[in-house]
Amino acid sequence: MPARLREMRWPSDREAVLSFQYEVYEKNFPGFRVTPGFLRDYAVQLKQAARSPYEHMYVLDNGGAVCGFLWIEVRATMVDPLVGYVKNIYIAPEVRGQGYAKMLLEAADEWFRFRGCTKATLDVSVCNEEAVSLYQSAGYEIIRHRMEKSY
Ligand SMILES: CC(C)(COP(=O)(O)OP(=O)(O)OC[C@H]1O[C@@H](n2cnc3c(N)ncnc32)[C@H](O)[C@@H]1OP(=O)(O)O)[C@@H](O)C(=O)NCCC(=O)NCCS
Numbered sequence: 001m002p003a004r005l006r007e008m009r010w011p012s013d014r015e016a017v018l019s020f021q022y023e024v025y026e027k028n029f030p031g032f033r034v035t036p037g038f039l040r041d042y043a044v045q046l047k048q049a050a051r052s053p054y055e056h057m058y059v060l061d062n063g064g065a066v067c068g069f070l071w072i073e074v075r076a077t078m079v080d081p082l083v084g085y086v087k088n089i090y091i092a093p094e095v096r097g098q099g100y101a102k103m104l105l106e107a108a109d110e111w112f113r114f115r116g117c118t119k120a121t122l123d124v125s126v127c128n129e130e131a132v133s134l135y136q137s138a139g140y141e142i143i144r145h146r147m148e149k150s151y
Contacts, residue, residue, distance in 0.1 A: 003067055003095060005107055008057035010050040016066035017059070018043060020090040028125045049073070056111055060091070060100055067092040070104040074115050084112030084120035089131075105138040 008017065021042055022034045049055040049071065060068025071088040086108055091100050112120050122140065124131050 001063065002098075003060045003062040003100060005058055005103065006061050008050070008059045008069070010047060013059050013066050014043060014046065017046065017057075017069050020069055020092075021088075024088060024090050028128055028131075030125075030127060046071075055087075058104060058107055060095070060104070062095065067095050068100055068104060070108060072108045072111060074112065074117055077121075080119065082115065082117050084108065084115075084117040086120065086122035101134050102138060105134070 018039050021039065025032055025034050025038070046057070049057060052073075054075070055071070055073040057072075058070045059066045069088060069090045070086070073085050073087060074082055075085050077083050086105070089101060089104055091104075109120065120140070122135065124135060126132065
């Protein structure tokens, strides 16, 4: 049976979602190590988001086992009063390549549109090629480069 999308339940989904953050953060920020302190702070943010009308969290449920996560919010930018922002997306390795991330991004589009957003945005590291490819296949375009140089 395919995994199904459902709203994240706080606190019962908390441990699964926290366990995903090792890969999300260590892949996107090479050199960064997820620590117990980082996860504690992250759990506080999740708990606040679970109560916020501006944020929403979904999980992918595979027969009771959580195998995916999406965290989205609406925010204002300097030029747009209402923009959808994808804060976090994760699919467990055993169910990757089956279109689940695309499905989560479609759920994000629906949630953003319902709230009146005229566009969606996100940040991703260039080194995360799978994620960049996912976002492009979901219609996202690169509109800004963050540049750095090493000494
Ligand atoms: C990125 C990630 C969410 C993709 O999840 P997924 O369910 O496997 O993705 P999908 O099956 O929905 O694939 C959709 C598109 O993503 C891209 N993609 C997915 N896996 C890919 C891979 N291994 N290599 C290249 N492109 C890939 C493709 O464009 C694909 O479209 P296609 O099937 O038409 O080629 C998943 O690999 C993941 O959770 N990675 C770790 C967490 C992470 O980096 N999150 C992003 C934070 S910015």
